[in-house]
Amino acid sequence: MEINLLTDTFELWKGKNGFANTPHEHADWYQVTLPVQGTCDLLQNRQTYLLQPGEGLLQHPGTEHSFQVGALAAVIVIKFRGSLLNHKSLGGSQEYRLARNFNPEEITELFRNWSYELLGNETDALMVQQMEFQVQLYLERLLQDDGESDRPGLHNSVSRPYTSDPHMIRVIDYLHTCYRTAVDIESMAAIALQSRYHFIRSFKQLTQLTPYQYVLRLRIDEAGKRLRLSEESVTDISFSLGFSSVTQFYRTFLRLKGMTPAQYRKLTKI
Incomplete structure (x- = not known):
């Protein structure tokens, strides 16, 4: 050290x-x-x-x-x-x-x-x-x-980035439509009419995220909605959103929301 x-x-x-x-x-x-x-x-x-x-x-x-x-x-x-x-709260614990x-x-x-x-x-x-x-x-x-935030764990929602590039708009539309399934860099780069290397750089400059990170956030946003609004099991939500295992879903949810899916459901259930 x-x-x-x-x-x-x-x-x-x-x-x-x-x-x-x-x-x-x-x-x-x-x-x-x-x-x-x-x-x-x-x-x-x-x-x-x-x-x-x-x-x-x-x-x-x-x-x-x-x-x-x-x-x-x-x-x-x-x-x-x-x-x-x-x-914001001098003297208070954060x-x-x-x-x-x-x-x-x-x-x-x-x-x-x-x-x-x-x-x-x-x-x-x-x-x-x-x-x-x-x-x-x-x-x-x-x-x-x-x-x-009034609700815990809602900070990592993905906001659609603004761009005047019609090809990048198509990429964003594609991701918001297909994020539940397997998506790949080659397909996105083809839609953007860019090489793989330049697409990754352009995408991160636009969104401040890699394509993979962006897709994960879309999936976790949707998972949060289902946990709040439905009785679906964590396993069903995990596989329906394209995660390879419940463990991967659990770890990603914990990292992005700051709590487990079960904790999130308990705190935000409508």
């Missing part, structure tokens, strides 16, 4: 090359665990998660957790106090969750830049304030406040 940045409000460090720790908890710190290379086996509240690069998890204060990474793997951890993001998958290349580059800028300047108050602001901005994009 190498601790790179430490201030009164956040701590940023990187674990790699077989790093592992024992189960522990933080009394007054939040933590986001962000695998950037290889896989990360994370144990949280006695449940194991096999995280890939781009798949992060949030640990609230008091949450028991531990993780280990492989010999060629790496994970970046950001610990922060609630005061770093507590703009409940946050991951808003979306993250970009491993982006946080790796940020980690490198922050380490370089702060190294040797830990006593420079202005530098520390600037760094706290940058970390705050990143966390605000990565996390969202669960108090911002």
Whole structure:
């Protein structure tokens, strides 16, 4: 483990090359665990998660957790106090969750830049304030406040992006029609009249998501509606929306909604 940045409000460090720790908890710190290379086996509240690069998890204060990474793997951890993001309810406790998958290349580059800028300047108050602001901005994009919605777990709904490109409009229409079935990049790229490479770049620039992430959000949005409005079983919902297994559906739902399908149904049932 190498601790790179430490201030009164956040701590940023990187674990790699077989790093592992024992189960522990933080009394007054939040933590986001962000695998950037290889896989990360994370144990949280006695449940194991096999995280890939781009798949992060949030640990609230008091949450028991531990993780280990492989010999060629790496994970970046950001610990922060609630005061770093507590703009709206000073003095109150906040409940946050991951808003979306993250970009491993982006946080790796940020980690490198922050380490370089702060190294040797830990006593420079202005530098520390600037760094706290940058970390705050990143966390605000990565996390969202669960108090911002009357219904829990409804933050990751997909909004149709605006574009004047008729071919990309056709792609979006195609996804909103066919997301329950298997879709592939080649078909979408053909509709967009672009190469596979340029289509992926264009799509992410338009939606801020990869095509796969966009489809997953459409499926989870529909799953949420069915959980609220119907008596369908989780298994039936899972397979009718194109998931390869109930386990995949469960993990995706938990990551995007911040709770299990059963918890979501209990809290939002109409």
